[in-house]
Amino acid sequence: MNIKEIFYSFQGEGPLVGYPQIFIRFYGCNIHCAYCDEPDFVKDKHNYTVDRVLEELKPLLKLKPHSISITGGEPLIQVDALKELLPHLTLPVYLETNGTLPKHLAEVADLITYFSVDYKHGFDKEFLAFLDVIKGYKNVFVKYVLIRDFPIEDVRKMSKIMAAFDPNMPLIIQPVTPFSEIKVKATPADIQKAFNLASAHLKDVRIIPQTHKFMGLR
Ligand code: SF4
Numbered sequence: 001m002n003i004k005e006i007f008y009s010f011q012g013e014g015p016l017v018g019y020p021q022i023f024i025r026f027y028g029c030n031i032h033c034a035y036c037d038e039p040d041f042v043k044d045k046h047n048y049t050v051d052r053v054l055e056e057l058k059p060l061l062k063l064k065p066h067s068i069s070i071t072g073g074e075p076l077i078q079v080d081a082l083k084e085l086l087p088h089l090t091l092p093v094y095l096e097t098n099g100t101l102p103k104h105l106a107e108v109a110d111l112i113t114y115f116s117v118d119y120k121h122g123f124d125k126e127f128l129a130f131l132d133v134i135k136g137y138k139n140v141f142v143k144y145v146l147i148r149d150f151p152i153e154d155v156r157k158m159s160k161i162m163a164a165f166d167p168n169m170p171l172i173i174q175p176v177t178p179f180s181e182i183k184v185k186a187t188p189a190d191i192q193k194a195f196n197l198a199s200a201h202l203k204d205v206r207i208i209p210q211t212h213k214f215m216g217l218r
Helices: 050-061 075-088 102-111 124-133 152-165 188-199 211-215
Strands: 002-010 020-026 067-071 093-097 114-118 140-146 171-175 205-207
Touching: 002 050, 002 211, 020 050, 020 075, 050 075, 067 075, 075 093, 075 102, 093 102, 102 124, 114 124, 124 152, 140 152, 140 188, 152 171, 152 188, 171 188, 188 205
Parallel strands: 020 067, 067 093, 093 114, 114 140, 140 171, 171 205
Antiparallel strands: 002 020
C-alpha cells in the first residue's frame, strides 16, 4: 500500500479533538481541494506491506493511543489495502475521508469505529450515497471546511442531506487554515452565517478549527 507517513500525535480536528492517536497517512487523493495541505506533489511515499505497517505501529502502540486514524490523502482509494490491514489493528479505527467513494466505503465500513466524513463541493450525490452506506452506524460526523465567502447553497444542501438521515448527526464547521491556493481566513461573519444556515436543519453544529496547527503539532 502507498503510505506517506505513520506517526503519533493528538487529533486536532472534530469531536475527538485532543485524543492521542496513531496516524496512518495514505498517499494520494481522487479529488483536488484548493486548501489541501497534503497535495500529491509531496512525493515522499512508501510502498509498505501489511507486515511492515504493523512493525511501524509496534513502538507507537506503547504510547497508549486512544485509536488509529486512517487518513490521507483519501484512504478509500486504496480500499483493497484497507481490507487487508484493518482486521489486524488492535485499536478502534477512525476513518478520515472526503466522502466521495461510497462503494469503497461499503467494503470496509464494518471495520471502522469512527467516521469523519467531509462534504465536498460538487459531490452531493456521492455524499448522499456515502451517508446511506453508514446509515444506522454509530459515531458518524461530518466536517465542512469553511472558506471566506463560502458557497451558501453548499451548506444548505449538505445540512438538508444530513438532516434527512439524522438531524442529530454532528456537523463540524472547520474554518479553513490558509494554505496552498487559499490565502485568507473565513471571517467571523462567514462563520456565524454558516452556523445559522446549518442550525436551521441540524441540532448539533459546532465550530472547531484545526487545533493541531496552532499548537505546532503534526
Ligand atoms: S480531499 Fe483531502 S486530501 Fe484530497 S485534495 Fe481535498 S483536502 Fe486534499
